[in-house]
Amino acid sequence: MARYVLKRLLWMIPIALGVAVLVFTLMCFCPGDPAEIILGSTATQENLAAKREELGLNDPYIIRLGTFLSDTFIHFDLGESWITGASVKEAIAERLPRTLLLSIIQLIISFGIGIPLGVMAAVNQNKWQDNLCMALALIGISIPNFWLALLLVILFSVKLNLLPAMGIGGIEYYILPALAGCTNGIAAGARQTRSSMLDVIRSDYITTARAKGVPEWQVIVKHGLKNGLIPIITVMGTHFGKMLGGTMVIETIFAIPGMGQYIINGVNNRDYQVVQVGSIFLAIAFSFCMLAVDLLYAAVDPRIRARYAKGGKRRAKKA
Amino acid sequence: MSEQKMETEPFLQIEDLAVEYYSDGKVISAVNGVSLRLEKGKTLGLVGETGAGKTTIAKSILRILPDVGAKITGGEVKLEGKDLFKLSEVEMRKIRGNNISMIFQDPMTALNPVQTVGDQIAEVVRLHSKGEKHDFVKRAEEMLEMVGIPAERYHEYPHQFSGGMKQRVVIAIALACNPDLLLADEPTTALDVTIQAQVLDLIADLRKKYNTAMLLITHDMGVVAQTCDDVAVIYAGKIIEYGSKEQIFDHPAHPYTIGLFGAIPSMSGDEEWLHPIDGLPPEPFNLPKGCTFHPRCPYATEACRGGTIDMRRTADGHQCRCINIDTVKKQEG
Numbered sequence: 001m002a003r004y005v006l007k008r009l010l011w012m013i014p015i016a017l018g019v020a021v022l023v024f025t026l027m028c029f030c031p032g033d034p035a036e037i038i039l040g041s042t043a044t045q046e047n048l049a050a051k052r053e054e055l056g057l058n059d060p061y062i063i064r065l066g067t068f069l070s071d072t073f074i075h076f077d078l079g080e081s082w083i084t085g086a087s088v089k090e091a092i093a094e095r096l097p098r099t100l101l102l103s104i105i106q107l108i109i110s111f112g113i114g115i116p117l118g119v120m121a122a123v124n125q126n127k128w129q130d131n132l133c134m135a136l137a138l139i140g141i142s143i144p145n146f147w148l149a150l151l152l153v154i155l156f157s158v159k160l161n162l163l164p165a166m167g168i169g170g171i172e173y174y175i176l177p178a179l180a181g182c183t184n185g186i187a188a189g190a191r192q193t194r195s196s197m198l199d200v201i202r203s204d205y206i207t208t209a210r211a212k213g214v215p216e217w218q219v220i221v222k223h224g225l226k227n228g229l230i231p232i233i234t235v236m237g238t239h240f241g242k243m244l245g246g247t248m249v250i251e252t253i254f255a256i257p258g259m260g261q262y263i264i265n266g267v268n269n270r271d272y273q274v275v276q277v278g279s280i281f282l283a284i285a286f287s288f289c290m291l292a293v294d295l296l297y298a299a300v301d302p303r304i305r306a307r308y309a310k311g312g313k314r315r316a317k318k319a
Numbered sequence: 320m321s322e323q324k325m326e327t328e329p330f331l332q333i334e335d336l337a338v339e340y341y342s343d344g345k346v347i348s349a350v351n352g353v354s355l356r357l358e359k360g361k362t363l364g365l366v367g368e369t370g371a372g373k374t375t376i377a378k379s380i381l382r383i384l385p386d387v388g389a390k391i392t393g394g395e396v397k398l399e400g401k402d403l404f405k406l407s408e409v410e411m412r413k414i415r416g417n418n419i420s421m422i423f424q425d426p427m428t429a430l431n432p433v434q435t436v437g438d439q440i441a442e443v444v445r446l447h448s449k450g451e452k453h454d455f456v457k458r459a460e461e462m463l464e465m466v467g468i469p470a471e472r473y474h475e476y477p478h479q480f481s482g483g484m485k486q487r488v489v490i491a492i493a494l495a496c497n498p499d500l501l502l503a504d505e506p507t508t509a510l511d512v513t514i515q516a517q518v519l520d521l522i523a524d525l526r527k528k529y530n531t532a533m534l535l536i537t538h539d540m541g542v543v544a545q546t547c548d549d550v551a552v553i554y555a556g557k558i559i560e561y562g563s564k565e566q567i568f569d570h571p572a573h574p575y576t577i578g579l580f581g582a583i584p585s586m587s588g589d590e591e592w593l594h595p596i597d598g599l600p601p602e603p604f605n606l607p608k609g610c611t612f613h614p615r616c617p618y619a620t621e622a623c624r625g626g627t628i629d630m631r632r633t634a635d636g637h638q639c640r641c642i643n644i645d646t647v648k649k650q651e652g
Contacts (some may be wrong), residue, residue: 125387126387202385203428204423204425204428204429205428205429205430205431205432207378207383207423207429208423208429208430208431208489208492209431210381210383210415211381211383211415211416211420211421211423212415212416212420212442212443212446212492213412213413213414213415213416213417213443213446213447214412214416214442214446215412216408223431223434226433226434227431227432227433300433301432301433302432302433302435302476302478303432303476303478306476306478306479
């Protein structure tokens with residue numbers, strides 16, 4: 001098991017390198033002149049040329065890539081924003097925790113509500129509870145986040161004056177953004193839980209559990225849900241990854257200085273350094289998230305645990 | 320209730336049980352008026368083709384038919400005089416796994432893949448007895464040893480066991496609370512022949528120890544011969560012949576039963592061909608009128624095609640649902 005984790009951690013190095021190369025290359029082909037953006041439209045040709053030279057934009061692609069990779073991965077020098085001159089490392093250290101916190105709160109709300117909804121739908125298949133849950137899921141997946149965010153602000157901040165409308169501070173500042181951003185997660189969680197529970201509750205071992213005299217809720221939760229968790233965890237993992245990179249809309253509306261906002265501003269300003277380093281961090285965070293998913297699989301299912309223990313080889317399962 | 324021969328309450332009495340399934344708007348009559356009785360410590364064999372309603376009968380006794388799409392539409396199941404269909408869900412739960420337990424057909428899927436086998440045995444003990452966790456664990460370990468699995472394997476998961484071993488675990492779960500009645504649903508069908516014998520012996524030993532009655536569901540006449548006291552032959556959700564093992568094996572009366580024996584290879588006879596029963600079992604949502612077996616029956620007459628055919632007694636305790644018994648008897652000699 002420890003070997004498996006170590007292996008996965010080592011795998012993150014090539015992943016981070018790959019992302020770095022990819023993002024760097026993409027930014028290279030991106031139209032727009034950073035020097036022009038930094039200096040504004042009034043800058044003279046000489047000033048622009050000097051700025052380009054200073055930023056190293058005149059060097060060949062391969063040299064720039066090499067410099068970037070060695071700075072980032074060997075010297076751990078994450079550089080400065082070209083626009084503000086602020087240290088990227090400090091900015092990320094400040095912003096990443098906010099995005100992480102927001103995503104984690106969203107994840108907890110999403111699946112804290114989504115899983116019970118899905119279980120209720122599956123247990124009452126084709127009854128009104130099922131229809132209600134699936135209608136809620138449909139609404140959840142269709143609601144635009146920014147619209148819901150504005151409605152929540154109007155209700156809770158403007159009318160009721162209960163919660164802050166924007167900015168950062170204590171945990172109360174995260175409630176509205178998390179609520180606004182979690183509808184997709186609730187919907188995805190509910191739908192996935194429903195379909196995997198529908199498979200599971202028709203299994204023979206569920207009948208066995210009933211025949212043993214196990215109370216119905218224990219049959220559903222202990223014997224059913226635990227077996228149905230694997231696909232739910234998968235959805236949770238990918239969803240968490242999406243939240244990490246995709247909270248940009250929510251961060252913008254609620255003026256939360258997080259990673260999403262940082263990278264988008266970087267893209268708009270052709271702030272190459274910010275975009276590149278930010279993306280690498282998100283990729284690493286996503287990798288950790290996927291590792292957590294795989295470890296959760298193992299925690300839930302002893303068959304997967306056994307496979308990891310055998311060195312992670314995927315054996316074809318005999319029927 | 321027409322019979323008066325039994326004065327005392329039988330241990331298990333099933334009266335006119337009827338179960339329907341609903342699928343795609345069709346009503347499927349899986350069990351149509353089945354009546355059975357079983358005394359303590361005895362074994363009743365329920366024999367019939369796949370789809371005849373055998374498993375449905377067993378699941379009805381425990382009331383574990385699926386909620387959606389299945390319904391017990393009539394009849395009663397009495398265990399020591401207590402009508403199980405009138406009990407509340409909570410009372411029923413105390414009976415499941417404790418007084419009545421069930422061994423399932425397919426050991427590969429009957430165990431929860433994410434729970435250790437020991438915990439699965441201990442769970443049923445915990446539900447039906449008082450005590451501390453270590454008592455349950457101890458009992459589970461005893462049961463494992465009793466079915467021939469070392470107690471050290473308590474913490475292993477089903478995927479680490481072979482099919483025969485899994486069936487032993489299923490048996491251990493079923494017998495952990497010393498049930499009065501064991502419903503064995505084709506306990507050996509999924510196992511190979513050598514393991515079959517072991518499992519049957521194991522069930523027999525454990526039953527002898529606790530004087531457990533057993534309803535054995537099977538389509539294997541050999542298993543019936545080895546284990547049962549009485550036999551009920553089921554066809555399309557109805558019992559068509561019912562009697563002691565000797566009566567059924569030595570003097571089968573119903574053409575279907577005779578056909579079943581004709582389809583078994585004989586070790587002593589010099590016949591070269593087996594005699595399969597022509598045709599297929601009827602579609603359960605479209606049962607033939609009259610005797611459900613008449614489309615396949617070589618003795619069918621006009622009278623078989625309509626009306627209700629009742630069980631009639633041929634010998635003491637031997638009943639048969641056929642109006643042409645005498646003709647059949649003469650012809651088969």
